[in-house]
Amino acid sequence: MTKRTSAKYKIDRRMGENIWGRPKSPVNRREYGPGQHGQRRKGKLSDFGLQLRAKQKLKGHYGDLTEKQFRRIFTEAERVKGDTGENLIGLLERRLDAVVYRAKFVPTVFAARQFVNHGHVTVNGKRVNIPSYRVKEGDVIAVRDKSKQLAIVLEAVGLAERDTPDYLEVDHSKMTATFTRIPGLGDVPFAVQMEPNLVIEYYAQN
Known part of the structure; x- marks a missing residue:
């Protein structure tokens, strides 16, 4: 462990x-x-x-x-x-690792930090490996093509216990998420x- x-x-x-x-x-x-x-x-x-x-x-x-x-x-x-x-x-919520977690690309927030660190994520087409990177409204966060079949990604998408919030537009078929707006306390699940x-x-x- x-x-x-x-x-x-x-x-x-x-x-x-x-x-x-x-x-x-x-x-x-x-x-x-x-x-x-x-x-x-x-x-x-x-x-x-x-x-x-x-x-x-x-x-x-x-x-x-x-x-x-x-x-x-x-x-x-x-x-x-x-x-x-x-x-x-x-x-x-604008931290990149938080967005990756909320988008259900990985099962836990700890996994999200590691996932970003290891270079599996792009923001607007450019690879970003800093978990604390701050996303802006309209940014498109995506899992890199070669990372989409990782077991951790497939496990997360299938998790039933949490939904993606409405300030993210998530497409799990393409493994992309658009950060549409900055949420308030009541928006965060x-x-x-x-x-x-x-x-x-x-x-x-x-």
């Missing part, structure tokens, strides 16, 4: 929630956290605890981004006009409730 695979199971267990809505999530079987102290009764979380958890959950959902990466995206969301929480979600307002409160105090 790779570090990333074991990490995704730990994130689910730590949060006590199936944050990607996967049928194989260990939370479906055990709701307590990982490790020898995981079964201890959980006390009521403080305001800080709730804010920290909201941040970890959102950060974890996008492949457990580093704190530095996530903080940088948050700072940018704050700078842009409009609602900071909505801006934050919009910036996260999160498996659990995300609370970007608590993330804003967390950074306001830290």
Whole structure:
């Protein structure tokens, strides 16, 4: 099991929630956290605890981004006009690895990062291997011809547990996705409730 695979199971267990809505999530079987102290009764979380958890959950959902990466995206969301929480979600969803995951080209967000890294994806016909690359409205994201028959791609397309969101026009016969618009919080098919307002409160105090 790779570090990333074991990490995704730990994130689910730590949060006590199936944050990607996967049928194989260990939370479906055990709701307590990982490790020898995981079964201890959980006390009521403080305001800080709730804010920290909201941040970890959102950060974890996008492949457990580093704190530095996530903080940088948050700072940018704050700078842009409009609602900071909505801006934050919009910036996260514009990451190339997030688009590849949402388009169901691969089964998990961790696989999406690796898939992009290994050069299997093009944006507007040019190969891009940077998972954090930010797509724009109208960009066409595609799986390269020689990568279309990879087992991981065929497995993802057949997954029944998640749909592609309406801000992507996806054609699985051609393995292309057009990013039609920047989504808001209500547009994104999160498996659990995300609370970007608590993330804003967390950074306001830290």
